[in-house]
Amino acid sequence: MFKHILESIPGVSIWPIIALFLFFAVFIAMIIYVMRMDKSFINYMGDLPLDSSESSKNGDLKNGQKTN
C-alpha cells in the first residue's frame, strides 16, 4: 500500500520545520503584498456589505443603480 512508500521517506520528521519556514515565508510575502494593494480597491471591497455603496457597482462599473 501507499503506506510503505511514504514510510520509507528519510527524515520525515523534518517536515514540521520545513512547514514552519514555509509558513513564515508565505506570511511575510502576504503582508508585503497586502501593504502594496491599491487603496481604492481596498475601499471598494470594504464597502461591499454596506447598502449605501454597494448600490453602484459590480466589478468597477459605476452606474449608480440601486440594487438593494
Place this chain on the structure above:
Amino acid sequence: MALETFQYDNRIVRNFAFATIFWGIIGMTVGVLIASQLFDFALNFGLKYTTFGRIRPLHTNAVIFAFVGNGIFMGVYYSLQRLCKARMYNDLLSKLHFWGWQLIIVLAAISFPLGLTTSKEYAELEWPIDILIAVVWVIFGINMIGTIMKRRERHMYVAIWFYIATFFTVAMLHIVNSFEIPVTLTKSYPLFAGVQDALVQWWYGHNAVAFFLTTPYLGLMYYFLPKAAERPVYSYRLSIVHFWALIFIYIWAGPHHLLYTALPDWAQSLGTTLSLMLIAPSWGGMLNGLLTLRGAWDRVRKDPILKFMVVAVTAYGMNTFEGPMLSIKSINALSHYTDWTIAHVHVGALGWNGFLTFGILYWLIPRLYKTRLHSVKLANFHFWIGTLGILFYVIPMYWAGITQGLMWKQFTPQGHLQYPIFLETVLQIIPMYMLRAFGGFLYLSGAVVGVYNVIKTVKSGSLVAEETAQAPALEKTYVSHHKNVYGHRWIESRPVQFFIFSVIAVAIGTVVELVPTFLVKSNVPTIAAVKPYTPLELQGRDIYIREGCNTCHSQMIRPFRSETERYGDYSKPGEFVYDHPFLWGSKRIGPDLQREGGKYPDAWHYKHMEDPRSMSPGSIMPSFAWLIRDNLDVSTTAAKIRAMKKLGVPYPESFVDKANESLRKQAEGIAANLQEAGITADPGKEIIALIAYLQRLGKDIKSSQMGELTTYDTYVKNFSGESYTHSGEK
C-alpha cells in the same frame, strides 16, 4: 450593462433563524440540567436515558451543531445572497439542506439518550448519521458554490472566503474522523486505535472549534458588524491577512489537547508552537472587529445589537488569548482535566457564538419581517442578564478548575499527596458547580426573553419572503481599474482558484501532523505485554462507551509525580494499540481509571455501580442500577470480534466462533467471585461485562511483570487452542 431583476430568498433565512432559536433553547436547557446533576446526582430522575454521560454529548452537540450550526446557515444564506447579488443557487437544495440538518439534529437527540455513541467528542454520532451529515453538508456546499458561481458581484468579500474555507475544512475533518467499520446499524469501531485515534480525534475536535465555531462566525462578523455599525470594516487589508494566517495555522493546533499524554513529543511541541502563533491572526481579527466601531461608540451605549456584538468580539479576543496560554505545557499541566477548560470553552460558546447570534437575530428578524424590534428595552435586558449569566458561569468555573488542579498536585511536607482521596477535591468545588448552574440559568432566562421579543416582533410584521433586488450581470471580459491588485484578484475573483489555495493552506498542517504519526512506527513503540481484550471485556468496554463513562473519567495518566502517586505508572503509547476507539477522556469529574484493574474486588464495583455512595460516601456519580437488571446482548459478540480482526487486532483465526463461549466462561468466573462476597449475580447481566472491563484496565503490564496469566491468555489464547475442547457447551 442591462440591469437584471431577481429575488433574494428570505424564507430559508427565516427558517434557519427559527431553528437557531429553537435548538438554542433546547441546548441551553440540557446544559442547565447537566450542570445541576453535578451537585445533585439524582437529577437524572433515576433514568438511564438522562444520565450525565449520555446527555452531556446531547448538550455539546445541540449547542455546536444545532444552535451555532443553524446560526451559521442563517447568516450565510442571508449574507451570501446579498454579497453575490444573487438568489441562492437552487431552492430545492436550500430546502433539502434545511430539513436534512434538522433531521440530523432530531436523530442526535434520540440516539444520545439511547446510548448510541462513538465516544469521540463532538463526533459522537454513529455511522448512519455520519453519512447523512456528509450528504447534507455537500448539499450545502453545492448550493453555496453554485451561488458564488452565478454571482453578479465580481469580487468575493472576505466573509465569503471564510464560508468557503469552512465548507471544505469541515467536510475533510468530518470524513477523516469518521473512518469507521460498522458492526451493527448502531455500532461501529473507528479505523484508528489509541494514540493515532486520539490524534485524529483532536485534530478534528480542535478544528471543529476552529472551522465550525470560529471561521464561519468570523465571516458573519465581517458582514453583520459593518451592517449593524453602518460603516465598513476597519481594515480590509487586515482581514485578508487575518483569513490566510488563521486558516493556515488553525489546523496545526490540535495536539495541544493532548499535552503530556502518550502522543509523541514532537507533535506536542508543534501543537504548542502553532497555538501560540495563533494569537496574532486571532487578535488581528478581533481588533479589526472592535475598531470597526471607531467613531460609533456612542451608539454602542444605546443599541443592544452593537452591545451584543461588542461583547461577542471581546469574548473572542479573550478566548483566543487564553487558548494559546492553555497550550503552554506548564499551564496545561494545571488546567487540563479541570473546569478551567470548561470555563474557557464557555467564554467562546456563551460570549462569542451566543452573543453574536443574538446580535444578528435582533438585527435580522425586523428586516425579514419589515418591521421594528418589538422592544429595545427587553433586548437590553437580555443583554445584561446574558452578560451576568456569562460571569456567573465562568468565574466559578475558573475558581473550581484552579482549586481542584492545585489540590490534585498538593503534597505534604513528608511527600505524600495532601488530598489522596479524589472525592475530597470534588466536594470542595460543589458550591462552584451550584453557582455555575445559576449562571447558566440566567443566560437561558435571557434567551427566553429574547424568544418572546422575537415572537412579538414577528407578529407585528409580515415576512418578506421574496425580496426584489437589481444588479447588472457580470461582464464577460473584465478590465481592472485598480492598480497593484493583479495577484489578489487572480485569487479572490475566481472561486475555483481560491478554493484550491484554501485547500492547500489547511492541507499542509494536516499532512505534517498526521502522516508521520501514522507512518513512523517508532512513534508508537509496541509493548509485548499488552494484549487484546477478551470478548467479555470488549462488551464491557462498549457498555463503558454507551454510558459515556469517558465523559467524566480519563484513561490517561500524565507523567507527573502527583499523578503516578495517585493513579499508578504513567501511560505509554503502546498500551493503547488495541483501543478502537481510544478512551483517554478530556475531563476528570471523577478519577482516572487507566490502572483501575485489580484496585478493588469485583464486589466493590458491583455495589459501587448499584449505589456509588455505598462505597464512596458523598460521591456525585449517578447510580447505574440498570446494569444489574439488564441482560448483556451477546448476539453481537462474533460480529465485534470479526470487526476487530479486520482492524488488525490479532485474535486467533478460529476464535470468532468460540467468542461467546469464552465470554460465558469469564462471566461465570466473575459471578463466582461475587458469590464469594455474598452477592448472587446472574452472569448474563451487563454489570458482569463492565466489571470484567474495569478489572482489566492497566493490568497487562502488571501481570506480565509478576509472571501471571492475563485474561487474554486464559480466555482467548488458550481458549482457541485445539487441545481445549468446550464444544459440548455450544
